[in-house]
């Protein structure tokens with residue numbers, strides 16, 4: 001908060017009516033209203049939200065776990081390996097969906113609001129500190145990420161040929177911490193992108209950043225399985241993908257949903273928390289830069 | 294200039310944009326409770342920048358600004374509780390309907406849902422937007438959008454209302470309607486800070502006017518006092534195809550009560566104290582010089598005259 005319930009800034013109560021409410025209270029009320037606004041907009045745009053959320057994961061599991069087995073192109077080698085691949089993919093798909101929400105629910109609307117319209121301005125003039133407006137965007141985006149995960153998980157778990165037996169093992173403690181952490185991290189990443197990219201640069205965002213992030217984001221394979229990709233004895237691919245934040249999300253869901261090997265949790269959690277902090281910091285700073293001149 | 298009685302107080306307030314443009318240059322001004330204060334100046338004078346600083350959107354690079362006694366740089370969230378803003382550009386929320394724009398604005402400012410709904414409906418009636426209530430704001434004309442922004446700005450009962458060119462783009466009828474509403478509002482007491490390049494508007498509606506150009510305030514007073522400062526009762530505007538500069542000199546010397554002459558946009562502006570019998574003299578002197586006068590008009594000194602006096606340029610571009 002800029003200030004709490006002090007009247008530090010006031011000099012002359014007689015002519016200058018003091019604010020009716022403390023800044024902390026006014027900010028909290030405004031913050032809730034901002035969230036409500038975002039949720040109302042979400043409800044109005046469900047006809048866009050649902051297809052954009054459902055389609056990509058559906059196509060992924062449909063192609064890999066239904067079409068491929070049908071045409072004999074089994075990925076993973078058939079039998080037990082195929083069941084494992086299915087579990088790996090389901091976890092990856094949930095992680096991917098949350099990441100795409102961060103982009104689609106936070107970054108793209110923000111690029112637009114900063115772009116040809118200046119409509120974010122009225123919300124910036126609401127009685128709360130500017131950084132909390134940015135935090136509100138992240139919270140609303142994270143909520144959409146959670147909703148997306150809830151929609152996507154059943155699809156990913158159900159769509160496959162009968163021969164593929166999906167062996168999911170849910171680790172509840174990991175799942176219930178991973179969901180909010182991943183949602184917030186991806187929404188914060190969306191905030192960072194949304195404040196750094198102009199409308200005309202959106203194709204670059206997708207083509208040059210999102211595309212490699214998703215293809216090298218561990219969706220179709222486990223990070224631990226990358227070790228054999230070596231040059232001169234160095235597992236180069238396994239090393240460089242560590243810079244990809246999506247790795248930790250998909251590995252985290254692998255830990256939460258499967259019994260297969262995954263990156264250790266004592267690495268996943270701290271790195272995700274660090275990414276959260278980094279993206280929130282860059283995102284909030286970017287937001288302040290864009291709305292204040 | 295720092296006056297604790299003032300609702301808006303700027304001390305040496307400055308803004309230099311990245312890139313070097315000094316948009317506002319050491320501004321000192323005080324606006325008093327209940328006043329309608331006008332900032333009058335041409336495009337690029339620094340009006341929007343000044344309003345931006347006072348409404349926490351633009352960070353000053355020098356000086357201080359207090360609104361309702363609150364330092365807007367140190368305590369922006371607190372200041373925002375007390376102000377209402379009609380910005381120069383359309384900042385309506387395109388994801389929401391006309392009514393929702395007002396409704397959520399009310400919620401942002403701490404109204405309960407019932408009160409926000411009632412206030413939104415009342416304002417839609419008052420601003421003649423009720424028939425568009427459930428349309429997306431993209432379906433509004435420019436003038437309607439402007440009215441909706443005005444409704445939104447007064448909805449939460451601000452102590453200080455900032456209007457940045459609120460009537461630009463409004464038809465005469467909507468212009469009058471907006472000023473009627475603002476007039477009613479005035480009786481309930483918010484201080485109004487208006488920026489405009491329309492001198493009639495500043496003259497008619499403002500208690501005091503500051504004339505701004507290139508980031509500096511050149512004069513500040515009541516419209517009447519500003520106009521009186523010109524000293525002339527009449528301004529004769531002479532258009533000629535001939536030697537205008539030469540004619541101007543002759544007019545200055547020959548016309549009874551002539552005080553000074555200026556060349557403004559190729560026309561001669563002759564300031565005269567006293568009103569009667571000026572035109573025949575002008576025509577006679579032009580005839581003597583063998584110069585044809587193609588157009589001749591007489592106006593009272595206006596804020597435009599004041600602006601020309603101060604800058605040598607016309608207010609309109």
Ligand SMILES: Nc1ncnc2c1ncn2[C@@H]1O[C@H](COP(=O)(O)OP(=O)(O)OP(=O)(O)O)[C@@H](O)[C@H]1O
Pocket residue numbers: 293310311312314315316334335336337338339340341342343381490
């Ligand atoms: N964001 C910005 N970055 C850089 N320069 C700016 C910015 N905004 C305004 N300026 C410059 O500052 C000066 C003052 O601009 P401002 O918008 O305050 O003028 P104004 O009096 O509101 O003009 P108008 O009547 O056209 O609205 C101009 O020279 C303008 O080019």
Ligand SMILES: [Mg+2]
Pocket residue numbers: 340341342381457
């Ligand atoms: Mg302006």
